[in-house]
Amino acid sequence: MKSAILQTATRYLLPILLLFSVFLLLRGHYYPGGGFVGGLVASIAFVLHSFANGTKATMKILRYKPLSLIPIGLGTAACSVIFPLAFGLPAMTGLWLEEPIPVIGMIGTAIFFDLGVYLVVIGVVLTILFTIALEE
Secondary structure, eight states: OOOHHHHHHHHHHHHHHHHHHHHHHHHTTTSSOOHHHHHHHHHHHHHHHHHHHOHHHHHHHHOSOGGGHHHHHHHHHHHHHHGGGGGTOOTTOOOBOSSOBTTTBOOBHHHHHHHHHHHHHHHHHHHHHHHHHHHO
């Protein structure tokens, strides 16, 4: 579908939705949200762009195939699970920095787990949807 209104709206909505997805990601380990919801919002942003401009144009924006995000996300999540074992703690124990970082807050292993989930969700959703869209 080539709609001038949808293309113009998408030009403004894509960065806003991506920013909102990062907000949900960073907010997730304190309040509702997190990697899963943030990843879905980011995927929706790219799907909206795909509806407006075509799947091939959206693939050019991403630069990499969404399938490549899945092992990166799984590796990040796995590292956050295994990292406490190096300190003699049980797996998935939350470790936090001493001082909060301005704007972001406290950084710990939970944010890396959420980041891994975020990347996996984006990779899976976009891989499925783009595969379906390119086969038609």
